Amino acid sequence: MEDLSRYYTLLRDPARRKIIEILGVQEKIGFKELRESLGLGVGTVYYHLDMLSDFIVQDKQRKYRLNDSGQMLYRVLKDGSIPAALEMSEAFSHRIAKWLFLSPIFARTSKPLRFLPVSIAILLIGAVGTAYARLDSALFFYFPYSVYNFTSIIVLYLSNWIGLFLFTEFFTYLLYRRVGNDLQLFTCLGLAAFPMAIFPYIYLFMSNVYSQYVMFILQLWSVLLVSAALCFGKGLRLDKAIVISLTAIYLNIAVLFILGRFT
Numbered sequence: 411m412e413d414l415s416r417y418y419t420l421l422r423d424p425a426r427r428k429i430i431e432i433l434g435v436q437e438k439i440g441f442k443e444l445r446e447s448l449g450l451g452v453g454t455v456y457y458h459l460d461m462l463s464d465f466i467v468q469d470k471q472r473k474y475r476l477n478d479s480g481q482m483l484y485r486v487l488k489d490g491s492i493p494a495a496l497e498m499s500e501a502f503s504h505r506i507a508k509w510l511f512l513s514p515i516f517a518r519t520s521k522p523l524r525f526l527p528v529s530i531a532i533l534l535i536g537a538v539g540t541a542y543a544r545l546d547s548a549l550f551f552y553f554p555y556s557v558y559n560f561t562s563i564i565v566l567y568l569s570n571w572i573g574l575f576l577f578t579e580f581f582t583y584l585l586y587r588r589v590g591n592d593l594q595l596f597t598c599l600g601l602a603a604f605p606m607a608i609f610p611y612i613y614l615f616m617s618n619v620y621s622q623y624v625m626f627i628l629q630l631w632s633v634l635l636v637s638a639a640l641c642f643g644k645g646l647r648l649d650k651a652i653v654i655s656l657t658a659i660y661l662n663i664a665v666l667f668i669l670g671r672f673t
Contacts, residue, residue, distance in 0.1 A: 421487055425450060426458050430476070433466065434484035438475040451520025453591040456645025463647070511634055515601060516642040522597040529600020536607025537567040543610040549574060549662050550629050552609060553671060554618065574658060575599050578640060581654050588644045595643030602635035633659055 421427050425448060432439060432447055439447075445455045459466060465480035476484060508514065519525050536547075541563040546553040549570040556563055575596050582588040605628035613621045633655045640651035666672055 421483070423458070423461075425454070426462060427487060429458055429462060430465070430480065430484050430487055433474060433476045433480065434488065438469065438473040440471075440473055444474060451522075451591070451594060451642075453594050453643050453645040454517065454520050456588070457641050457647065460645060460647040460650070510631075511638040512601065513638065513642075516598055516638050519594050519597050519601070519642055522594040525601065526593070526597050529597045529603075532603050532607050533568060533571055533600050536603055536610065537564040539607065539610035539614075540564070540567045543613050545610055545613065547606075548666055548671065550606065550632055550659050551662065551666060551671075552606075552613070552625060554613075571599065571603055574636070577658055577661075578636075578644075578654055581657065582640065582644045582646065585654070586644075586646060586650060588646065591643055591645070595639065598639030598643040599636065602632065602639040605629075605631040605635065629659070 421430070428448060429444070432444065441455070445452065448455060450458075459474070462480070465476060465483050466474050467477045467480075468474055515525075540547050540552070541560045544554070544556050545563070546556040546558070547563070547567040547570055558566065578595065578599070579592065609621075609625055609628050612624055616624065633652075636658065637648060637651040637655040640646045640654055641648055644651075646654075
């Protein structure tokens with residue numbers, strides 16, 4: 411049952427099912443041909459291949475093929491061996507996680523120019539809201555009673571998220587040697603800024619005590635969304651993406667401690 415549960419988790423995504431089906435039929439295939447067959451962006455394909463890394467290997471010609479476990483996964487898919495009860499038990503939690511990570515939206519960023527205006531709009535809304543609320547922004551944190559003028563607050567806010575983009579670019583290369591797909595990553599990070607972008611507007615209508623609890627919830631959501639942005643923007647598996655997201659927020663906290671913002 412544990413193996414079937416794992417198989418279901420992998421196969422419930424249509425793109426991963428299609429990858430297994432393609433490799434099950436063709437036996438081996440190159441990345442370019444696979445991407446064309448799937449009709450997905452580079453980062454998205456890498457993400458799904460990473461998720462299937464226990465079932466897929468590359469040969470010396472860098473062609474992808476199923477290993478023994480992958481062949482078993484293909485048979486499970488082909489034979490329909492997953493119990494319906496198991497599918498029903500996981501469907502609800504899967505739907506919650508899907509929308510918590512905004513996966514349906516991130517999945518559409520394989521053509522990033524479509525969503526780039528939305529990402530920029532979210533960043534600008536967050537920047538303007540921060541300026542109106544007179545908050546100092548520090549990426550995942552806000553501090554009241556900013557001494558900066560309206561324009562400076564906006565510039566500082568935007569600089570934080572541009573800095574996060576550069577940070578994630580650097581660390582995805584440093585840790586996982588992932589390069590390219592820069593525009594999709596930037597677009598995804600702009601979408602991931604949504605929770606922190608709406609906080610200043612909540613702050614305007616809420617007492618400082620309660621707003622701290624709201625900010626904590628939005629911080630957690632932001633970390634999850636940044637992780638999802640790395641999954642789709644750089645093709646990282648979620649466990650790898652979370653490492654970078656947590657590193658970002660820990661460094662954020664460390665810098666703020668050094669600057670004395672928590673005293």
